[in-house]
Amino acid sequence: MLYDNDEFERGGRTFTFRTEYDDSREAPWEEEAGHGVVSEWTTRDKAPGERVLIADRLRKRYYDIAATMRIARCDHWGLRDDDKAKLAAKLGRTPTRGDIVAEAVDRDYEHMRRWCTDLWQWVGVIVEHAETGESASLWGIESDCGGYLEAVAHELADDIAARLDSSLAETIADARPDLTP
Numbered sequence: 001m002l003y004d005n006d007e008f009e010r011g012g013r014t015f016t017f018r019t020e021y022d023d024s025r026e027a028p029w030e031e032e033a034g035h036g037v038v039s040e041w042t043t044r045d046k047a048p049g050e051r052v053l054i055a056d057r058l059r060k061r062y063y064d065i066a067a068t069m070r071i072a073r074c075d076h077w078g079l080r081d082d083d084k085a086k087l088a089a090k091l092g093r094t095p096t097r098g099d100i101v102a103e104a105v106d107r108d109y110e111h112m113r114r115w116c117t118d119l120w121q122w123v124g125v126i127v128e129h130a131e132t133g134e135s136a137s138l139w140g141i142e143s144d145c146g147g148y149l150e151a152v153a154h155e156l157a158d159d160i161a162a163r164l165d166s167s168l169a170e171t172i173a174d175a176r177p178d179l180t181p
Helices: 065-074 081-091 097-116 147-175
Strands: 006-010 013-021 050-055 060-064 122-129 135-142
Touching: 006 147, 013 147, 050 065, 050 097, 060 065, 060 097, 065 097, 081 097, 122 147, 135 147
Parallel strands: none
Antiparallel strands: 006 013, 013 122, 050 060, 122 135
16 A cells, blocks of 8 residues: 555654655565575476466566475474464464465565565655654665554554654754753
C-alpha cells in the first residue's frame, strides 16, 4: 500500500506522511540474508527440486526448494509461536522441526514470488512537519508490512519534533540568556 500525503497529529503538531518507491534496492534475495536460492533469468528447463518463481514469454526464474531446505536446516529457519500454532492446526498435530523448516521455506518462496509479481515493492517513508516543512525519511521498507509503515511515520515525526524542540530551545537561549539554567 502506498500513502500519499496522509495527515496525522503527533504531540500537538500536524505532519504529512507519504511513501515513494525505492528504486535503489535490488531483489530481496540479493539485498538480505535469510532468503532462498533464486536463479538468474534463464531459458533452461526446471530442475528437480525447483519451482517457477516468475516467467515471461521466453525466460524464467526458479526458486530452488531443495537447496533452500538445506540452507534453512543449517541456518535454523523457524516460525514465530503464533505461526507454529497455525501450522499445528493445519497439520492436526504438533509440527516437527522438518515441518517448521518446510513451512518457513514455503513462506519465503511465496514472499519472493510476491515481490517478483509486483505485489510488494521497496518503499521509503517520508514525513514532513506541516508548518515548517522540516522532514525525515527512512528507505528500504517492504510496502506490504501494514502497520509498520505508520509506526515508522510516527517515529520519524517524533524525531522531527525533537529537532524542532531543540532548535526552539536554542533560539530562546540565544535570545534570552538570562532564562538559561
